[in-house]
Amino acid sequence: MSDGLVTILKIFIGAVFVDNIVLARYIGLCPFIGMSSSVSNGLGMGMSVTFVMVLASLVTWTLWRFLLVPFELEYMRIMVFILVIASLVQLVEIMLRKSLPNLYKAMGIYLPLITTNCAILAVTFLGVDYQYSAAQVVVYSISVALGFTLALVLLAGIRERIRFTRTPAFFQGYPVVFITVSLLALALLGFRGLVR
Amino acid sequence: MNMTWTSIQPILIPVIVVGGLGMAFGVLLAWFAKKFAIKFDPAIEKIESVLPGVNCGACGFPGCSALAEAIVRGDAPIDSCPVGGTRTWQEIGRVLGKEVSVRETRKAVLICQGGNEVATTQAIYRGVADCRAATVYGVSFKACHYGCLGLGSCQRICPFEAIRMDETTGLPVIIGSRCTGCGRCVKECPRSVLTLLPARDLVVVACTSPDTARSVKAVCRKGCIKCQLCVKVCPVKAISFPDGKIRIDRKICTLCGLCVDKCPTGCIVRNIRNSVPAEASSSVPVPAVPVEVEEPMR
Numbered sequence: 503m504s505d506g507l508v509t510i511l512k513i514f515i516g517a518v519f520v521d522n523i524v525l526a527r528y529i530g531l532c533p534f535i536g537m538s539s540s541v542s543n544g545l546g547m548g549m550s551v552t553f554v555m556v557l558a559s560l561v562t563w564t565l566w567r568f569l570l571v572p573f574e575l576e577y578m579r580i581m582v583f584i585l586v587i588a589s590l591v592q593l594v595e596i597m598l599r600k601s602l603p604n605l606y607k608a609m610g611i612y613l614p615l616i617t618t619n620c621a622i623l624a625v626t627f628l629g630v631d632y633q634y635s636a637a638q639v640v641v642y643s644i645s646v647a648l649g650f651t652l653a654l655v656l657l658a659g660i661r662e663r664i665r666f667t668r669t670p671a672f673f674q675g676y677p678v679v680f681i682t683v684s685l686l687a688l689a690l691l692g693f694r695g696l697v698r
Numbered sequence: 699m700n701m702t703w704t705s706i707q708p709i710l711i712p713v714i715v716v717g718g719l720g721m722a723f724g725v726l727l728a729w730f731a732k733k734f735a736i737k738f739d740p741a742i743e744k745i746e747s748v749l750p751g752v753n754c755g756a757c758g759f760p761g762c763s764a765l766a767e768a769i770v771r772g773d774a775p776i777d778s779c780p781v782g783g784t785r786t787w788q789e790i791g792r793v794l795g796k797e798v799s800v801r802e803t804r805k806a807v808l809i810c811q812g813g814n815e816v817a818t819t820q821a822i823y824r825g826v827a828d829c830r831a832a833t834v835y836g837v838s839f840k841a842c843h844y845g846c847l848g849l850g851s852c853q854r855i856c857p858f859e860a861i862r863m864d865e866t867t868g869l870p871v872i873i874g875s876r877c878t879g880c881g882r883c884v885k886e887c888p889r890s891v892l893t894l895l896p897a898r899d900l901v902v903v904a905c906t907s908p909d910t911a912r913s914v915k916a917v918c919r920k921g922c923i924k925c926q927l928c929v930k931v932c933p934v935k936a937i938s939f940p941d942g943k944i945r946i947d948r949k950i951c952t953l954c955g956l957c958v959d960k961c962p963t964g965c966i967v968r969n970i971r972n973s974v975p976a977e978a979s980s981s982v983p984v985p986a987v988p989v990e991v992e993e994p995m996r
Contacts (some may be wrong), residue, residue, distance in 0.1 A: 565719075575712050582716060589723035593730055600734035 510641050512697050513634075517645035519693040523621050524653040525686055530621030534654060535679060537612070544658035548651025550612040552644065554594065555622055558587045559643040562626040563636060583626050591617045621650060656686060741793055742766045748789040750781045754857040756880035769794070780804075781858075781878040803897045804879040806852075806860075806872050809904050810891040811920040811965060812845035813867030818917045828854075833888040841917035844907040846870070846891045852883035899953050903944045905965040922965045928957035 521527055524534045537547040562583050570576055595613050598606040606613075616622060625646050629639040660682055669678050745766040753761035757778045759768055768774035769790060776796060777787040783803045791797060823832055823839035829851035832838045838847055848868040853861040860876035861883060863869070870883075874897075884892045891906055903922055907914050911923035922944055929937045929944070936950035937957060944966075946957075958968045 569715060569719075573711055573715055575715055578712050578716055582719060585716075585720055585723060589727060592727055596727075596730045596734045600736050 513642050514645045516697040518649040520697050522649045523646050525690045529624045538658040541658045544654040547612045548654050552647035554616045555643045555647040558622050559626045559629045559639050562586050563639045566630050588617050739770050742770050744793045752857050756780050781880045804894040805877040805897045806892050807895045810846040811904050812918045813869040816919045817845050830888050851886050855882050855886040901968045904967045908942050920965050927960050931956045931960040
């Protein structure tokens with residue numbers, strides 16, 4: 503295997519399993535808990551996140567490389583990146599509504615939610631911090647989004663089953679979900695050290 | 699000159715770069731919004747302007763605009779908005795060119811009189827001042843398991859400020875002119891002592907307790923003791939006692955008031971609201987009549 507392919511595989515495994523954005527880094531917990539009530543909801547959110555994440559990290563990477571670094575404006579990246587993500591989501595929303603109304607309907611409620619999703623911002627930062635190339639950033643953001651979707655769908659599947667179990671009254675609702683999430687996170691701890 | 703440039707530079711460059719970026723995105727967004735503009739059905743906007751616009755969610759949709767869209771699509775009936783009432787339905791019907799059948803408007807009624815000095819309390823409650831918090835374990839500080847707790851959950855949930863808490867009785871008072879019958883308080887009340895009833899003259903048994911006379915008397919002075927004197931006194935046989943609860947058939951009831959006078963505990967209340975015909979109730983403001991003031995007995 504060529505070196506590039508190995509790196510890409512490393513990035514993929516690392517982002518999906520070892521440093522899973524939700525279960526290992528604890529980023530993006532709000533949509534994770536909020537959108538995991540059913541598998542279909544989770545899948546919809548996962549798709550939308552993937553879409554926005556890849557676009558956002560590619561655009562922010564470009565801006566970082568060709569605008570912020572040359573002008574020595576690295577310290578402004580929080581502002582610039584948030585600006586990029588917010589405008590990008592808006593743009594995508596406007597475009598989808600017109601050209602792909604079916605996709606817009608499927609993503610409709612999730613898209614505006616993603617604007618303030620910290621997972622997106624985290625990925626744009628991390629891609630820059632790891633000094634990835636443009637292609638690597640794309641792979642990285644796809645992998646992180648896949649990891650997010652995986653965690654979301656896993657939890658949604660468990661939650662659909664929890665609904666039919668006899669939960670003690672004081673665990674009903676969110677407490678049992680939080681406990682489930684922590685167990686999931688513990689399970690993912692098994693991947694620690696897999697990629698160096 | 700050179701000095702000033704070096705001192706201004708670290709501020710000017712970020713301002714230009716970030717400002718320029720913001721500007722570029724703004725222009726891009728504006729251009730996109732125009733280029734990809736889609737035509738909305740103008741009826742949606744019209745219906746939205748007719749709807750109350752309080753986004754209370756009583757219709758089951760996330761807000762007034764979502765309901766307007768659903769009505770235009772045909773996913774929701776024209777009379778979906780319980781808040782707007784007859785007049786709103788007719789307006790929507792006019793926009794869509796459809797005939798609307800007039801439905802009776804309903805308003806919230808408190809069916810409990812167990813306020814301070816009337817209902818016994820069995821404990822001192824020092825928890826969160828909220829009815830739902832106070833009933834987590836089924837029972838609460840009031841000795842009656844069915845009565846109003848008077849902690850004002852209904853008052854806080856009401857989107858129209860149509861409920862105020864009476865200081866002397868400790869019970870909620872529904873302000874008829876503001877109540878829109880959205881039913882939020884009915885859903886919120888953990889004791890189910892609020893209900894929606896037609897907005898006209900009514901005789902109501904203001905007690906939900908199914909308990910026997912002895913246990914009711916032990917906890918409340920104005921509870922229903924199932925003596926059935928009202929059943930016997932009613933000249934038109936509108937009152938029955940089918941399943942352990944007094945029921946008044948509103949279709950038969952002539953509002954004569956004999957049962958109100960006869961009831962030994964005074965738990966039958968009449969004239970919950972002023973006489974306003976159901977059709978006119980949405981246009982003619984109903985005077986604010988507190989339930990307690992309207993008790994004609996004693």
